[in-house]
Amino acid sequence: MSESFWISIAYGVQDEAKKLGVKVVTANAGGDDKANQQISQIQDLMQRGVKGMIVGATNADAIKSVVDQAAAQNIPVVGASSVPKGKLVSQVFTDNPTMGQMQAECLGKAMNGKGEVGVLGGPPAQTWADARAKGFTDTLKSKFPGIKVVTTSRLADNRNAALTTVEGWLQRFPAMTGIYSATDDIGSGAVDAIQAAHKAGQVNVSSSNFSPAAEQLLKSGAFTCVSVQEIVEQGRQAVTQAVNAIRKKPVEATVVTPVISLTKSNFAGVDFGPIRAPEGYKP
Template structure:
């Protein structure tokens, strides 16, 4: 197996391993898709990529939603259900990479190939791992926020659920870059739980009251950045507290345009969903797969937003999973 690294935002075109797609529909392929949730713009865009590629290739997709990162047992049961349905391959965006590992290993042991998507199960037997350079996403946020704050200050982090591979890796990229390049900026508050947009409002409001010196907020996802902004605005600290995020939902795009978000480190979410489906089909038909498919991070600001091809990053606004 090989590794593919997309080097530009224009790299979505047909991959060499998938150049001339056969009629997969004639082979009656069924792919299972276990997603951790469909409440955030991120997993909505990811699911759009998976579904649109399945439709394009003519394969059947069985989609199961765990309903949230905390619902590990739900996702384990759903993966077991996909195994009982005897699907030809399974795509897993894990609620918790370590916790779902035993059931993923069980599926692999039964001859069902598994593709990890973004939040990768901690399994050595995956047919392919599809995701972004999450470390670089954290690094880019640190560089952006550090420069915006002039190299000194106090920041809080909404780092999302501990145990989520993507969240842990982004956090590490942010922390290591901050410690190395901006040692005068200190992290004084952090949440390692799964936080929603509404949850971020209460969380940041509490931090502002407890730590009045806060002048920056890191967000592992853009949905919480929207909540953080509402708390900052309510406290009348828009000119003091700077907010950064990852991903590029329509909400984040508008926040950038309005100056509410300093920057966001974006990834090709739709591209990842499409590629995960492709790799699953290849594995299901016993064709060679790519061990790792990685899309690069890109720093998005108000200045360069208009130059991006958003169809690779987010689902159409009309899409409903």
Template sequence: MRSSHKPGAAFAVLGTLCLASAIVSAPAAAAEPVPAPWWPAKVIDAAKADKPVVDYVPLDKASKPWSVCVLFPHMKDSFWVAVAYGIVSEAQRQNIGMTLYEAGGYSNLPRQLSQFDDCRAAGADAVIVGAISEAGLAQKIAEARAAGVAVVGAVNPMAEAATNGKIFVDFPTMSAQTGRYLVDHLGAEGGKVVTFPGPAGSGWAEAYNDGFKQAVAGSAVTVLDEKFGDTGVAVQQQLVQDALQAYPDMTVVWGTAPTAEAAIGAAMEAGRDDVLIMSTYENQAMLDAMKRDEIAGFATQYPVLQGRIAVDMAVRALEGAEVMAFAQPVPEVVTRKTADAINLDLVLAPADWRPSYTVSAR
């Protein structure tokens, strides 16, 4: 497989992110070592017109053991495990209760709606939502807010829902960075791309795709086609294999991190040793692949940081403290050359950490 720094045609894969797998009962998280302070953290205060970059500092500790319920689309990959790590570690630091549900995938909106009801029935003080569909959850969110339950949107876009606070990256900006990286990296020779943005209707997949296409417009990098689909590795592998057959002149695959993971093997099996692979977002597989020089790099939106800030937003809302209405991580492209300058503790969970679905206040 072609190294990320060699000249010539490239077969690039860029990843986004997604979710899957139904919640199973799990024991309460055991007490874990408290991570080093993660603040101040640079974020964009996106609720302000000029969108300044500011230092985010959380509360010292919650004033009481609030109960927070968390809804994820899935926990299929290490991206969402990283968000979960951020949530669990901040819930432990602030000494609040937390229960996490995952819906098993982006096609399972009815399950996420039912899990939202479960949160309400259990008496959650706040709900943190990694939404499968903002439109699908809008009524549930409005009803919760009317009942005095705080709601925070995390990771996936929330454009209009009446949340107390929300944190997610500007997806067009993040994907545009990967597009500009490819334009610069491939130079005058350029490349021909089929994009694999993620599941249609998720909001973030379309935003990723649009940002990437805008970034490469007018360059030597051209888009042949776009293929939306669930971010399970098996689904993405089939999409990539189909594209390799349909577009023999394709030199760039751009899509989700599971796309990148699947494409490493698919390109090898197809005899495409001219392949250059990138991921549009981070997970452990992408970091490992980058270290092995199997991919050129990936963009990061700091998922651990997002999980921690989402918890702090929920506590602030419950305690009547000031809440940043809309925070955005500052995305960056991570390559072998830049990795040492990135705080990876805010990107991925520790390698030996296993997801905890519950946290009990001490």
């Protein structure tokens, strides 16, 4: 996941922690491929004697045993956004199926209910990406039967890979008029390919998440719409649940944060407080 995403989570966590009067230590593994680093960091935090832990997993399977070790030491663990496996007191994540569904509704409308789409489904073996893509394809099937998914890629999980993949698609499927992208980073690659092929305006791209890059692309019309999760709110909820667990208060086992669909036209009226960290915030 992109760095700006986790910065917004960190903002929500720190701001809410300040209100609740708890101290936060953050550790950044540095990417989804650094599971071993994350395991060490969780061990270090256990050594340090933290009272509770909020974990966004690099890999849900790989950190399961260290999460269980923390739970065995009576450290409550809350899974945030990218939820790890193992014993958790609470899971906080966005409504992924709805994010996919909103993309389907917006693309369906923009394509007038017919045509061919390609699906950039996001990194494989990530539950959030599975749920989001399923929300998209299910909604297409039920509401827009005239739209056909002609190709799917789960390997193109970053901007560069998406660029090369979509370049190929535009040649193989000249009639393609819509592309689903699991994240804004992946979607940016699709936009790059469309612009390079001089097809801007002919192919609609929908996306999820809202980085500064996505904001630019939405304003310029390169993204038809973006499904946005309340990232800061997830950080706040994760702290609230963790602190409740530490203070032996009731904890919600599952918290699903709401989603909105942004377009060029409704952009101005939206409150970005729960969505992203204020400009200039550094964790």
